[in-house]
Amino acid sequence: MNILQAVKEALESLSANKLRSGLTMLGIIIGVAAVIAMISLGRGVEASVNDQLAGVGSTLITLFAMPDREVRNPQPLTLSDAEALMDAAHFPEVQAVAAEINLNASVSFGTINTATSILGVTANYKDVQNLHLNEGDFIHEEQVLGQSAVAVLGARAAKTLFEREAGIVGETIRIDGQPYRVIGVLRSRGSGGLSFTQTDNAVLIPITTAKLRLAPERVRGEVDLITVQVRSASQIKAVSERITETLRIRHNIPVGLSDVTVFVQKDVLDALNQITSVLTVFLGGIAAISLLVGGIGIMNIMLVSVSERTREIGLRKAVGARRRDILMQFLTESVLLSLVGGMLGILTGWMIGAVIQLISTQSGSPIRFALNVDAILLATITSSAIGIFFGLYPANRAAGLTPVEALRSE
Secondary structure: HHHHHHHHHHHHHHHOOHHHHHHHHHHHHHHHHHHHHHHHHHHHHHHHHHHHHEEEEEEEEEEOOOOOOOOOOOOOEEHHHHHHHOOOOOOEEEEEEEEEEEEEEEEEEEOOOEEEEEEEEOHHHHOOOOOOOEEEOOOHHHHHHOOOOOOEEHHHHHHHHHHOOOOOOOOOEEEOOOEEEEEEEEOOOOOOOOOOOOOEEEEEHHHHHHHHHHOOOOOOOOOOOEEEEEOHHHHHHHHHHHHHHHHHHHHOOOOOOEEEEEEEEEHHHHHHHHHHHHHHHHHHHHHHHHHHHHHHHHHHHHHHHHOOOOHHHHHHHOOOOOOHHHHHHHHHHHHHHHHHHHHHHHHHHHHHHHHHHHHHHHHOOOOOOOOOOHHHHHHHHHHHHHHHHHHHHHHHHHHOOOOOOOOOHO
């Protein structure tokens, strides 16, 4: 018996018991679908995290004042600290440095009044944070030095105040009752959770203007955050260590202590990716249990099939069928059951992922479904292996029957 004959006879045998074959494949379908859905969704979540970090920047170091408990006289971060980190002689790896202060204030236009975040920023804030404009310009260095009353609106803030996101440049808004001319509107960035500052619902003004008009009580030059952009991700660790030491010396903090916390974006990405990978493997392992159940179902139904077809096996052997012919016949049926079930499982898993992606998108928290070729190959190879593994014992049992014993059975 060749392979084609074995496949043809297996198809005839399986089609003679369509309901039983369908129910047997159901375990494989559910198992493969669960594995495909879990692995693909896990990879989708990991890709979303990578996209969020790429939008913020994987070479960023964020500094904020959070002293160790033993520090007796912690100092705030200042603009002079930011300028010190831009010294090319001491920090040649640093590409740019941006500082900001975060405030809350009442913003109004006409009859619309809303409370929102006010960000006082330096001129290079846009480049460091990888922001893009829908229209207009960002804050220039001259406007920072001149303490100009200009503002750049986040996309959501613009829509709240003007009920549109375009044609806003040149309008005048009021922040705590004081007029500011709108010079630009930012493109929406989304709700990426890897950045300390969300700009979509914020109003950005020069840091000097914010200090003068909205926070005159603060220490001179004090800032809330300093963001350092490093030229290469491989340099981040060394640069962050030198930054910590430089600020320790500037703030006159004892050796071994610090009054500044250094937050590295790449470390967060690595940690999140590790967690996501572990969860993907864990969920995939749980889903694979149903594949085991499906395999046991195939073994069970093939044993029943051997019992029902004992006389057929005896007749085939009596007319010259060899042991390997009987083995191939039943093993082919088992593999076909698992292969067809695996293909239907891949389709079902894709449909489950597409539905989850659609529902998550409509709910405002999109989860990408990333179905890769390797996941499909893994599911196909696994289902075939299950068919061979769990079909081997029934096939071997059928092939081991002697013609006399098989023909005597009722």
